[in-house]
Amino acid sequence: MGPKSPDVHGQFKPQPGAIFRSPFGPFPSILEDLNIHDFCFPPENPLPKADYDLFIDAYTGSKLTLYEFYDKVCSLARAFRYDGPNPMGFSKSPETDKEPGEIMGIFSRNNIYYPVIVHACFRSELVTGGISPGSTPYELFHILRRMQATSLLIHESHLPVLREAVKIAQSEDGKNGGSKLVLNPKKIIVLSDNPTADFVEQFPTVGHLIRSGAKMAEPTRKRKGGKKLCFLFQSSGTSGLPKAMMISHWNAIHTALQGMVGATRTAEFLGVTPTHSTLLGVVPAYHSYGMILWILRVNLYSATNIMMHRWDLETALQAIEKYKITMLPLVPPLVRQIAQSPLTDKYDLSSVMTCVSGAAYLPPDVSHALGQKLPQKAPIPSGYGLSEAASIASPPAPGIFGLPAADPTTIGYLLPGVEGRIVDPDTLKDVPRGQKGELWARAHVVTPGYFQDAKATAELFTEPGWLRTGDLVYRDEWDRIHYMDRLKEMIKVKGLQVAATEVEDTLLDHPEKLIRDACVAGVDNGRGDGSLFPRAWVVVTEEGTRQGEEAVLRKLHEWVNGKLSRHKHLDGGIEIVDLIPRTPSGKTLRRQMRDQYHERLRAQQKAAKL
CATH class of the missing domain: 3.30.300.30 (ANL, C-terminal domain)
Structure with missing residues (x-):
């Protein structure tokens, strides 16, 4: 936990100054050049003694155990490695956005193989980036250009969108000073729902490359990580087209560490031993929220993940009953739908021990409504983060560090290792406690910036190290954060907000x-x-x-x-x-x-x- 970890039974004292800090304290130290895959699967001890189901498809029942997952990751990574047999002809990936190199986009809905693919990229040091499966052809064309993606791994159901995007590229490429599409049509891989297929159309499949990689030798090498480029997110938001936002191995590891520190300290406070969890996997894996759940926590917790490639309320309720799901990570529209649907009365939800909401604002009435349908009869807590810093604040267990509960009107306290400020967005001066302003955050989870977009990056960091979140909040007497609105979505009426x-x-x-x-x-x-x-x-x-x-x-x-x-x-x-x-x-x-x-x-x- 680190030498400065506070006593979970002690009394947290809110900071009097403009900068306030997490009650969990700072991050523990880690090796500076660590690769996120090696953090999740330490080379000297990659797997626990007992195997278990890691991913299950809610629709088909297909499974991957933890051992199968790791084996397939290792095989696929051998096929991805640029300095190995390299059947796809990949080049070395860039370490920063100041150099060219191989970047692979992942254009897929949720799939039990999605985390396999991403961990294979981590292990082979191939920089990758998730693309929303709901993208239109124009949006796909735009994000592939933004990412400067040279290769693409695509679910077979999205191939028609890719074909249309290529047509757009033929007419739009390079216009108005924009960058050109650099996607190599010889570097397209298909994720097929048929695991035995070797090719879909003319493209090799993930299954084919896993089988090929299984026959390749595993060279001995020290994987690189640290501050080097690891992943590109599509930045979230409702204005304009998405940007490609950089995440380093350092960012990813500290995001994973936050969950580990939080879970360990909470278990210590409650006097319990963490047990195996079963999660509903509806949050999209391409999103920062899904990345945390389905990719950055693999093998750090004992968990089975029931993956859904599309949302269907009754299928979700059936999965909860069938697999005895214990945790529901959701987004606000799904919280509302479950809370209001009479279908919930048809199914047994007694296994659900935890439900959390993220990715958007959760109204308190919705939080209370779903809470009343679950065994604990407590409001659903809502965490806070954004693509540029995946996890910033969350409601902890009431009483830990002597803290009062973070009720549904708040987004909780700062997570481990995070510092915050509340700043007037016009004057850029810190505002007093209780007054609304823009939340600024500083932590090892904060992005280095937008990929090859210095102007947008400069707008994120008015002061070095401090991320401007674009969200209006206020900080109360206990350093709880109360969400108000997106700064850009405030409506000015006769000068009033x-x-x-x-x-x-x-x-x-x-x-x-x-x-x-x-x-x-x-x-x-x-x-x-x-x-x-x-x-x-x-x-x-x-x-x-x-x-x-x-x-x-x-x-x-x-x-x-x-x-x-x-x-x-x-x-x-x-x-x-x-x-x-x-x-x-x-x-x-x-x-x-x-x-x-x-x-x-x-x-x-x-x-x-x-």
Whole structure:
């Protein structure tokens, strides 16, 4: 745990200054050149004595045990290694973004082989990057360029998207000063649902390379890691196209360490021994949240992961009952769906010991609603992180270090090794405790920056080492962090700020439960003065449908007007929709809703002039 680890039964004292720190203390020291794969599978002792099911496909029942996982990782890594037999003709990967080299994109939905592929890349020192399986051809073309991906590992179901992306490249490549697509069509590997297939179309499969690698000799070498480039994430967010964000082996190891330190200290505090866990694997593996769960924790904890390549509520509930799942890592839309669905009454959820939410803001009412359906009858805690620093804050066990509980109105306390500041985003001055400002974070989990994008990186770090999260929060008397909103999603109305999440929570809190989802964004007020009106898009419940659109809109307006200040009223209107669009990680696509509304207005104005 490190020489400065605090007593779990002691009393944490909040720091009086502008910089505040984790109650768990600093990180323990590690070898500076360590590779994340060697951290998870130490070469001198890579596996425990007893094997167990590590990954299970919730739909097909296919399995990989821990021993099978490690064996396949080693075989695939031999086939990936640039200085070995190298059947794919890979070159050496770059150590920083200042040099060229092999970068392999992974374009796949969740699959029990996804973590095998990533660990094989770690082991072979092949830099890789996950790509959202929901990407359109244009988005795929864009992220492959951003990553400067020279090779691609793709699930067979996504091949049509790749073909369209290549067509786009033929017409768009290099336009407007953009970089060119450098993907080599001879370096495409397919992840097939048929593990015995050697080729899909003309491309070799993951299974084929594993079988080939199993016949190759394992050379003795010391793997490199440390501050060298390890992985590229798509940065999250709702504005613009995604960027490629760098993660070093150092970042990945410290992210894994946070979970180990947190779990070990919690077990020590509670006086229990950690036991085998079974997790529901619906969080996408390409995302930082999924990376932590399915890749960075392999062999650090004893766990079985029930993987889902697509979300289906009843399949998830069946899996919970069948596999006696003990932990549900979720995103807010799934928390809400499970909480509100009558299907939960059909299945046995008594095995669930823990449920956590991440990747987006979780409204307190939703946290309480699902908590009441689970054995502990406690609100669902919500952690906080972002692609640029995967894990920053989380609610710990109540009472540890003498801390009061972090209820659902907070995102908890800083995680091990993290320091924080709350800063006025305009003046860049630290604000007093209790006053809202932008959260800045400093830790070994923080990204070195955006890949080959010095301008965007500079915007992240106004001061050296301090990551600007872009989130508005405030810090209370115990150094708990209270989330307010995304800085870029604050709506300016006559110079006053409106937090979209505050208005959304108010709408969802209507006592008649007229709606089950809401999105609020600022739209043009039509006066040409640059000011905005808050506008809401809502999805009605069965009760809302029964009462009718006119009654629902009237009651929602009356409710908001009675609860919130005048500048927060929905003068931009309320619109009933079938669905609120979200990213795979659960973030509301406010920009998309706003842009579609503005486009519709322009079309109507144009038609009126004809």
